[in-house]
Amino acid sequence: MIIPLVSLAKLTVLIAASQLVQQPEDGQRAEQKRLTAYKAAQAVPAQELVGKQPDKDMEALELLSPMREHLDDLEKEFADGIRSGNQPYRNLVSTIAYIRERLMAFESSMKSYSSVENITQDVEHVKKMLNMAIQNQAPAYFQVGNDISNRQQSIALRLRVLEKLSPNSAELKQSQKIAKTLANEVQQAQRSLLDSILQLNQLPIDNYRKADREELLKLVKETWLKSQPQEKPIQVG
Numbered sequence: 001m002i003i004p005l006v007s008l009a010k011l012t013v014l015i016a017a018s019q020l021v022q023q024p025e026d027g028q029r030a031e032q033k034r035l036t037a038y039k040a041a042q043a044v045p046a047q048e049l050v051g052k053q054p055d056k057d058m059e060a061l062e063l064l065s066p067m068r069e070h071l072d073d074l075e076k077e078f079a080d081g082i083r084s085g086n087q088p089y090r091n092l093v094s095t096i097a098y099i100r101e102r103l104m105a106f107e108s109s110m111k112s113y114s115s116v117e118n119i120t121q122d123v124e125h126v127k128k129m130l131n132m133a134i135q136n137q138a139p140a141y142f143q144v145g146n147d148i149s150n151r152q153q154s155i156a157l158r159l160r161v162l163e164k165l166s167p168n169s170a171e172l173k174q175s176q177k178i179a180k181t182l183a184n185e186v187q188q189a190q191r192s193l194l195d196s197i198l199q200l201n202q203l204p205i206d207n208y209r210k211a212d213r214e215e216l217l218k219l220v221k222e223t224w225l226k227s228q229p230q231e232k233p234i235q236v237g
Contacts, residue, residue, distance in 0.1 A: 027088035030078050034092045037070065041099040050109040054157050061110065061164050064103055071096050107165070114161035119175045122158070123182050126151045130189045142190050152186070155179050 044060045044067075045053060074096060075082065081089040112118070129148045133141035141148055159179060162172050 026078070026081060027086065030081060030088045030092050033074060033077075034088075034095045037067075037074065037099060038095050040067065040070075041102055044102055044106045047105050047109045050106070051113050051154075051157075057110065057157075058160065058164075060106060061161065064107060067099070067103060071099060110161050111165055114158045114165065116171050116175055119155055119158050119162075119178060122151045122155045123178055126155075126182055126186065130186065134189060134193055137193065139190070139193055142186075142193075148186065152183070155182070 040063075043056075043063060045056055050057060074092065078089060078092060082093055126148055129141055129151070133139070133148070140146065143149065156179070159172075159175055162169075162175060166172055
C-alpha cells in the first residue's frame with residue numbers, strides 16, 4: 001500500500017507534536033526526582049563530619065544501599081531521556097554522579113573510622129589512662145564524660161560501624177575481642193583502685209544496728225548524689 005505524501009507529512013507532524021507534548025512532562029518529572037534525590041543525599045554527612053555525630057552516621061549507613069538502588073532506578077526510568085542528551089537529563093546525570101561520589105566518600109571515611117588500627121589506638125589510650133588513674137589514686141578518671149568513658153564509647157561506635165560494613169569479617173572478630181578484653185581490664189582496674197582507696201581511708205567502726213540503719217544509709221547516698229550527681233560515692237556503710 002502506498003501512503004500519499006500528504007498523509008506522510010501529516011503523520012510526521014503528529015509524531016513530532018506528540019514528542020513535544022510528552023518531553024516537557026517527562027523532563028519536569030526527571031527534574032523533580034533529581035531535586036528529591038539531591039535533597040535526600042544531604043542526609044549523608046560530609047567526610048569531615050564523620051565520627052562527630054554518631055547517630056547521623058549510623059542513620060546514613062542504613063541509607064547507602066537503598067539510595068544506590070534508587071539511583072539505579074532513576075537511570076532505568078529515564079534511560080531514553082538520558083540518551084537524548086537534553087538539558088533536564090544532563091542535570092539528572094550530573095546529580096546522580098554527584099550523589100554516587102558522596103556516598104562512596106562517606107563509606108570510605110566510615111571504613112577508615114572503624115578500622116582495626118583506629119580501634120587499637122583507642123584501646124592503647126584507655127590503657128594509658130588506666131595506669132594514670134591507678135598511679136594518681138584518682139577514681140574520677142572513670143566517671144562518665146571523662147577520657148576513659150569517652151574512649152570506650154568511641155570504641156563501641158567504631159565496632160557498630162564495622163559490624164554494619166563488614167559483618168562476620170576477621171577484622172570485626174579481632175576488634176570485638178580487643179574491646180572485650182579492654183572492658184574487663186577497665187572493670188578490674190576500677191575495682192582495684194576503689195579497694196586501694198578504701199584500705200588507705202579506713203572508716204570508723206560502724207556499730208549502729210537500729211532498725212532504721214538501711215533507711216539512713218539510703219538517705220545518705222541519695223543526699224550525696226542529689227548534691228553531687230557526678231561524684232558517685234565509693235562506699236556507703
